[in-house]
Amino acid sequence: MAQKFISFISLTIFVVVGTLVITPTVRAESLLNSIQTLVKNQKQIKAAQADLEAAKERAEAAWGDWYPELSVTANWGREKQNKATGTDDVEEHPREIDVSISQKLWDFGSTNAAIQSANLSVDRARVNLSSTRQALVLQGIEAHLNLIRAKKILGFADGSVANIKRQAELEDARVQRGSGFTTDVLQAKTQLAGAEARRNNFAASLRSSINAYRRFFSKAPGKIDELEDPEVPFELLPNSLDEVIAIMQQKNPGLKASKLDADILHQTVIQTRADEFFPSLDATAETKRKEDVGGTIAKSNEQLFKIELTYSLNLGLTERNTLRAAKLDLSASNERYIDAHDSFEQQARDLWSNFERDKLNAKFLRNQANIAAEFLELARRELQLGNRSLIDVLAGETALINANSDAAATETDIKLDVFRILNIMGSLEADTLKQK
Numbered sequence: 023m024a025q026k027f028i029s030f031i032s033l034t035i036f037v038v039v040g041t042l043v044i045t046p047t048v049r050a051e052s053l054l055n056s057i058q059t060l061v062k063n064q065k066q067i068k069a070a071q072a073d074l075e076a077a078k079e080r081a082e083a084a085w086g087d088w089y090p091e092l093s094v095t096a097n098w099g100r101e102k103q104n105k106a107t108g109t110d111d112v113e114e115h116p117r118e119i120d121v122s123i124s125q126k127l128w129d130f131g132s133t134n135a136a137i138q139s140a141n142l143s144v145d146r147a148r149v150n151l152s153s154t155r156q157a158l159v160l161q162g163i164e165a166h167l168n169l170i171r172a173k174k175i176l177g178f179a180d181g182s183v184a185n186i187k188r189q190a191e192l193e194d195a196r197v198q199r200g201s202g203f204t205t206d207v208l209q210a211k212t213q214l215a216g217a218e219a220r221r222n223n224f225a226a227s228l229r230s231s232i233n234a235y236r237r238f239f240s241k242a243p244g245k246i247d248e249l250e251d252p253e254v255p256f257e258l259l260p261n262s263l264d265e266v267i268a269i270m271q272q273k274n275p276g277l278k279a280s281k282l283d284a285d286i287l288h289q290t291v292i293q294t295r296a297d298e299f300f301p302s303l304d305a306t307a308e309t310k311r312k313e314d315v316g317g318t319i320a321k322s323n324e325q326l327f328k329i330e331l332t333y334s335l336n337l338g339l340t341e342r343n344t345l346r347a348a349k350l351d352l353s354a355s356n357e358r359y360i361d362a363h364d365s366f367e368q369q370a371r372d373l374w375s376n377f378e379r380d381k382l383n384a385k386f387l388r389n390q391a392n393i394a395a396e397f398l399e400l401a402r403r404e405l406q407l408g409n410r411s412l413i414d415v416l417a418g419e420t421a422l423i424n425a426n427s428d429a430a431a432t433e434t435d436i437k438l439d440v441f442r443i444l445n446i447m448g449s450l451e452a453d454t455l456k457q458k
Contacts, residue, residue, distance in 0.1 A: 052250060053162075053163070053166045053249070053250065053252050053455060054252070054452070054455045056162065056166070056239050057159055057162050057163070057452045057455060058452050059239075060158055060159075060162050060238065060239060060452075061155050061158055061159060061452050063240075064158055064238075066154050066158065067151070067154060067155060067158065070147070070150055070151040070154040070155075071151060073147045073150065073151070074144070074147040074148055074150075074151050076147075077140070077143045077144045077146070077147040078144055080140050080143065081137070081140040081141050081143065081144050083140075084133075084136050084137045084139075084140035084141075085137060087126055087129075087133040087136070088126060088133055090123050090124065090125040091123070091124050091125075092121075092122075092123050093120075093121070093122045093123075093124070094119070094120070094121050095118075095119070095120040096118070096119045096120075097116075097117070097118050098115065098116075098117050099115065099116055100113075100114075100115055101113070101114055101115070101116050101314075101315075112319070114314040114319060115314060116312070116313065116314045116315040117312070117313045117314065117315075118310065118311065118312045118313070118315055119310070119311045120308065120309075120310045121308070121309050121310075122306060122307065122308040122309075123306070123307050123308075124304055124305065124306040124307075125304065125305045125306075126302065126303075126304050127303040127304060127305055127329070128302070128303045129296060129297075129300070129302040129303070130296040130300035130301075130302075131292055131293070131295075131296045132292075132293050132296035132297050132300075132302075135289045135290075135292040135293035135296065136289075136293055138289045139286050139289035139290060139293065142282055142285050142286045142289065143286060145282055146279060146282040146283065146286065149275045149278045149279045149282060150275070150279060152275045152448075153275035153276055153279060155451070155452075156275065156445055156448065156450045156451065157445070158238070159445075159450050159451060159452055159454075160441055160442065160445045160450055161238050162238050162239065163252070163438070163441050163455075164234075164438060164441075165231070165234045165235045165237070165238045165239070166235065166249065166252075167251070167434050167437055167438055168231045168234065168434070169228075169231040169232065169234075169235050169243055169246060169249065170246070170249050170251060170434070171231075171430060171431060171434040172224065172227045172228040172230075172231040173228060173231075173246045173247065173249075174430045175224050175227070175426075175427045175430055175431065176221065176224040176225055176227075176228050178423045178426045178427055178430070179217070179220050179221035179224045179225075179423060179427075180221060181423070182217045182220075182221070182419055182420070182422070182423040183214065183217045183218055183221050185419055186210065186213050186214045186217050186416060186419055187214055189210055189412060189415060189416065189419075190207060190210035190211060190213075190214055209412065209413050209416065210412055210416060213416040213419070213420065216420075217419075217420070217423075220423070224427075232246075251437070252437075252455050253455075254436075254437045254440050254441075255440065255444070255454055255455075256440060258440075258444060258449065258454070259440060259443060259444070260447075263370070263371060263374045266370050266373075266374055266443060266446070266447060267367055267370050267371075269447045269448070269449070270366055270367070270370050270446055270447050270448065271363070271367075272448075273447060273448030273449060274366055274446060274447065274448040275448050276362065276366065277359075277362055277363060277366050278448075280355075280358060280359040280362040280363075281359050283355050283358070283359070284352065284355040284356050284358075284359050287348070287351050287352040287355045288352055290348050290351070290352070291345070291348045291349055291352055294344055294345050294348040295345055295348075298341035298344050298345055299341060299345070300333075301331050301332055301333035302331075302332050302333075303329065303330070303331055303332075304329070304330050304332070305327075305328070305329050305330075306326070306327070306328050306329075306330060307325075307326070307327045308324075308325070308326040308327075309323070309324065309325050309326075310323065310324040310325075311323055312324070366446065369446055370443070370446050370447075373439060373442050373443050373446055374443065376435070376439050377436070377439035377440070377443060380432050380435045380436045380439055381436060383432050384429065384432045384433055384436055387425060387428045387429040387432050388429045388433075390425045390428075390429070391422065391425035391426050391428075391429045393425075394418065394421045394422040394425045394426075395422055397418050397421070398415070398418040398419060398421075398422050401414050401415045401418045402415055441454075
């Protein structure tokens with residue numbers, strides 16, 4: 023009987039160990055892989071890609087006005103003519119085929135401006151795709167790092183609640199033995215209620231961070247403790263704010279898009295001037311084959327080649343209003359470009375200032391956390407010796423969790439500052455990420 027039991031235990035251990043060996047460990051997906059998937063499948067990316075393809079098709083279609091145009095018209099019908107007295111009436115079935123080819127010779131720049139505008143629209147759509155992609159990369163990084171930060175801070179809060187609860191229980195035990203103070207127990211319970219409230223707030227922040235992660239990556243984060251911090255590419259940052267601004271002016275996709283909007287409207291002014299104030303010159307070749315048409319019972323052929331100048335003018339001279347409106351649109355777009363430039367420059371300056379502030383604060387806050395930890399350790403020892411009150415220990419507990427939370431938050435802010443600066447420079451892509 024004992025031998026069978028031992029055999030059963032051995033078999034159970036073998037099955038459990040085999041399961042652990044065979045079953046793969048489910049790990050959270052790396053940030054790099056998540057971002058690469060995001061920029062391929064996210065709906066905003068697909069929409070921007072469709073816009074780009076549509077712009078390319080319009081750019082091809084814009085050349086159509088320079089291509090010859092073929093027109094074919096064929097008709098068949100029944101014709102009856104009642105003629106004057108002394109002339110026979112006619113009733114026949116006329117048939118006619120007309121073929122014409124027309125070619126635009128010159129329109130004083132209208133078509134060329136339309137082509138140039140379409141090409142600029144392709145560039146605009148391409149820049150929009152880049153802007154959308156970089157914005158999503160930044161939002162994905164923010165969702166990832168904010169989730170890790172929220173988890174760390176909640177961990178500090180959990181530890182604080184556990185420690186305060188333990189201290190309260192110890193002090194309550196002292197009171198029961200007649201060596202403690204009831205006021206200290208009450209104060210400990212007050213501190214515990216505050217710590218639990220903070221923990222509840224941090225737990226809500228963690229849930230919000232999970233929701234943001236799910237929003238951008240369309241999936242749950244998995245085991246948050248297994249999420250890895252990306253290596254921050256500090257080496258990609260310029261050495262000064264002036265360099266950041268110079269690169270931003272050249273590469274920022276939002277600023278490029280604003281400039282392209284103005285360039286497109288400049289071509290619109292050129293096209294409007296040509297359409298409203300200048301004629302168009304076209305060449306046309308026609309051939310017609312007729313049978314029993316117009317009361318003539320016979321076959322006939324006609325050929326025609328002509329060069330035609332077309333010019334129209336509204337007698338109210340509304341062409342001036344149309345051109346003036348186009349110029350005002352261009353002026354407004356130029357003003358928006360200048361405003362966008364100033365706005366992006368301000369953002370670059372603010373981000374660089376935040377980066378320098380957070381680097382300095384991180385040192386202060388980490389030092390504060392280390393000092394708070396040392397104080398708390400000494401205060402706990404002195405409490406055991408009767409040289410320190412429980413209130414001091416609880417105050418030290420609160421100071422430590424606040425210091426650790428602030429330090430963790432600032433360290434995450436430094437990472438986010440780097441990626442945000444790269445984004446304002448127009449240099450943040452998925453392959454910018456490097457996983458540890």
